[in-house]
Amino acid sequence: MVRWLFALIVIVIVGFFIYVKLGNKMPEDLGVTDGLLKSCPTSPNCVSTQASPDDMVHYVEPIIYTSDRKATQLKIESSMLSKGRVRIVSSTLGYVHFEVRSPFVGYIDDVELYFPEGDSVVHIRSASRVGYSDFGVNRERVRQITDLLVN
Template identity: 70%
Template sequence: MVRWIIGLVVALVIGFCIYVSISNTLPEGLGLTDGLLKPCPSSPNCVSTQALEDDVLHYAEPIVYTDSRKSTQLKLESYMLKNGRARIISSSLGYVHFEVKSPIVGYVDDVEFYLPDADSVVHIRSASRVGYSDLGVNRERVRQIQDLLVD
């Protein structure tokens, strides 16, 4: 009986790891479309400064910056690369996309920054690829970025 339970637990863990690995594929529709980041899904594992303000589950305040657009983007890139198992997927002046991998299970979050040419504002979208809840990880990441850029 004990061997059966151990076998079941091992099978479940292996199955979960396979599920996470398969589900961690790059989602479609990331990037900018007419100056907009992809909308958040209905699940609470996404935060965006472009969500509707009355969407308290997903909305975060855009960040106003005072440095140049280029230096602000470089500051964001440097911070992400130093502070969080992140790698740059794409980067051009005004837009950068990171993948951030969790340390234990290997969940991947997509974090996008958009710095429109016409405004001194940073828009952020941070979303988990797998699961329903992220236990507040994406909202905390956005809060840390806000702290980084706000004087």
């Protein structure tokens, strides 16, 4: 009986890590298209400044900044990279895409920031690649970026 229970536990753990590994593939349709970041899925593990303000699950306020566009982007990039477990996937003036890896399990979140030219606003999309709930991690990440720019 104990052997069967142990085998079942091992199978569940291995299955979980296979699920995480396979689900952690980067979405192919990230980036800015016609001034818009990718929409959030229906699951509550994504927030975006470009979601409808009526969508309380996904909507977060865009961030207004007062500094130079390039300086603001570099400030956010520096702050994000200093936290560890973060890598820049792509960065051009006006757009940056980060991968943020969670400790222990290794879930990956995609964090995109869009700085429209001629506008002092940052649009953000922060989304988990796998799972259903993120326990508020993506919303908290946007709050931290907001605090960085307004304080």
